[in-house]
Amino acid sequence: MTPLFEARKLSKVYKDRAVLDLAELRIEKEMIYALQGPNGSGKTTLLEILSLLIPPTTGELLYQGKSVDFKSRSLTILRREIVMVHQNPVLFTRTVHGNLEFGLKVRGVPKPAREQTILESLDLVGMRDFLRAEAHKLSGGETQRVAIARALVCSPRVMLFDEPTSSVDVENRNIIERIIGDINSEKKISVVFTSHDLTQASKLSHKVIPLFEGRKVPSVYENIFMSTICAGDEGKMRCQIRDGIALLAETGAEGKVKISIDPLKIRLHRNDDHGSDINSLKGKLVQLTDEQSLVRAAVDVGITLNVLLPKEAFKEQSLNIGDEVTVLIPREAITVF
């Protein structure tokens, strides 16, 4: 089947700085994809390229098997199939109705047909009562939901969401997550969204695409810290993250670097038994989350470390929130960038 999007050697450079550099990307139809990564990983840039709002600096983007010409005058026609909802979206200074009507007007939809579609879209996001409300008087969560309805009313094939729940409360977050699911399952709209939250990305999407520093990476990088490499005892290299937190690492790098600690390779113990060749930090268990076959634990060791434990290991140790634990970080768990 022809993929929805296919990208080859796609890059975006801003003022000599490459913010995106993808060798390849493939997004299938009628699925939900999550672009996951920390700030600065190129998620929004990729989303804006996919929404045909900005052209890539180099490379090729194919939409439904056809190469996209970003200079073409007919780009608007193509763009009408793909609608993006921005992070912290803005509503036009008119009523909610006026905002929803915009996309239909530019598509030349006659007035009687518009009204029905507008009401249907507002129903889907639970905002029908706000039809005549002034848009700029709505709360953050309501604004986000109206922005989704405004995109939805255009009957797009693809909807792109940039951090859809980053600026809303828990109640609106749950509603928006449900809406994204419904859009895909009921209306068969393909969805791509960005998130820095791995749990949300995994929960909502059929497939997670991890990004880091503009590149697609094989697995999601977590526990990313700025640190300084300095030579320790016996020529071993240490990454100084902050005062009192220095980790042995296998690296030839020097100076200031970014490191990532693989949460799957970190171990938690109640006692201090460990070899001298392994990094050991004492901390307190502050959060536990169920993640299918794993348990995600957040441990405060002066910095917050995310740890992923197999459920059996978690049960064996009967860990609870507030427990004092020893965090063991093998050198191979640390990636230096």
Next chain:
Amino acid sequence: MDFLIDSVLSAFLLLWSLDPDLYFIIYVSLKVSFFSTLIAGLLGTPAGFFVAFHEFRGKRILITILNSLLALPTVVVGLVVYAFISRRGILGILDLLYTQSAMVIGQVILIFPIVACLTIAAVSRIDERYRKTAMTLGATTFETARVIFREARFALVAAIITAFGRVIAEVGVSMMLGGNAKGFTRTMTTAMALEYDKGEFVLGVALGIVLLLISFAINILFNSVQGRTKS
């Protein structure tokens, strides 16, 4: 001090008596200022919009030049336009000198940079997300520009009001290109300058009061428009 009080009282009496000469001067002032603001608005708003909305080579230099022209002295405009429309000038054949049209031409040149610069500032202040939102919702370039225009509308009206305030109060262009001909090109400011030269202050003070009232009305209008921009 008594002299000033006497002048003010006489001025009010003059205004109250609906003196035709006085009101004709006010009429000419408003008419010339209206047309120069209208033309400068029709030229300056789209020009400013184009500059703000597009990226092109030399954009920053152009904005710097326009900003510099904000401080253009009225006498310089008067002198340059005079050079073109005087009998010896290349447009001398049109016989424009000492007409209301000449005043309008000079005033348009004077306030075009104001309208253009304030339009650029107004459009540039509009959040980039409005443009992207309009585009992602399927708008063409023209429809996107309309969205930006609508979002900036109060600031654009404020630009026009500021320009009108500038021309209604200027004297250099009106004097040099209009010639202060009674019943024809005499405006409030040129009449005030003449009355001052003659040492007769009553008409001057009366016109001053009207000019201040107009300025006051413009400021009230400007503040209400600005208030709506912020809300």
